[in-house]
Amino acid sequence: MHLNPQPNFCLHCGNALSFGLPDGDSHPRHHCATCGYIHYINPKPIAGTLPIYQGKILLCKRAIHPQRGLWTLPAGFMESEETVEAAAKRETWEEARAKVNLVQPIATISAPHIDQIHHFFLAMITNDDFKPGPESQAVQLVEYNDINWDQLAFSTIYLTLNHFFSELTRCNLQLDELMHSKDWYLKPLSQTIPDHLRKHYLVSKGTDIKTPPNASVSGT
Numbered sequence: 160m161h162l163n164p165q166p167n168f169c170l171h172c173g174n175a176l177s178f179g180l181p182d183g184d185s186h187p188r189h190h191c192a193t194c195g196y197i198h199y200i201n202p203k204p205i206a207g208t209l210p211i212y213q214g215k216i217l218l219c220k221r222a223i224h225p226q227r228g229l230w231t232l233p234a235g236f237m238e239s240e241e242t243v244e245a246a247a248k249r250e251t252w253e254e255a256r257a258k259v260n261l262v263q264p265i266a267t268i269s270a271p272h273i274d275q276i277h278h279f280f281l282a283m284i285t286n287d288d289f290k291p292g293p294e295s296q297a298v299q300l301v302e303y304n305d306i307n308w309d310q311l312a313f314s315t316i317y318l319t320l321n322h323f324f325s326e327l328t329r330c331n332l333q334l335d336e337l338m339h340s341k342d343w344y345l346k347p348l349s350q351t352i353p354d355h356l357r358k359h360y361l362v363s364k365g366t367d368i369k370t371p372p373n374a375s376v377s378g379t
């Protein structure tokens with residue numbers, strides 16, 4: 160499967176494209192000797208949220224392929240001329256019918272092997288009538304102990320949740336404290352997907368999943 164199909168013909172003039180280094184460029188690309196068109200291939204940005212409601216995280220059970228039936232944070236491909244913030248909010252609405260206020264960036268994860276970059280924001284849900292959107296079978300509010308770490312749909316979801324709970328632990332915060340105080344800032348993750356998670360999807364077997372520290376355990 161080609162992540163980015165290569166065109167054979169110029170999208171402007173229809174003549175055959177050649178592959179090589181265009182004048183003044185640093186990367187070989189498909190380009191047109193007739194009209195000068197250069198076919199650039201760039202990573203696709205994905206935007207999503209880690210949505211919080213009443214001290215719990217909202218997860219969506221996917222109704223569509225890939226990874227149908229597994230759990231995800233609401234996220235998806237950005238649209239043309241959209242901001243990353245607007246895309247994150249739109250995807251949260253489309254997948255979970257949840258309206259959110261974005262609080263802070265929580266993870267930026269590069270996936271160069273699939274030409275993607277994933278941006279997640281920590282967000283607070285503002286409506287109480289959220290429900291599955293067309294791409295979700297179900298939505299569910301979860302605490303740390305409810306999360307089935309081997310039933311997460313994508314490695315970026317695993318990395319984002321793992322980082323979030325690690326940050327709660329580092330800051331000595333409980334999940335339900337996030338709504339009651341603004342006296343906190345979680346360090347955003349900036350990471351490339353590590354080799355052992357460098358499959359297109361995280362699957363339940365054969366991956367080296369480490370459950371993150373339990374941030375929900377208090378001293379009582």
Ligand SMILES: [Zn+2]
Binds near residue numbers: 169170173193194195
């Ligand atoms: Zn051309």
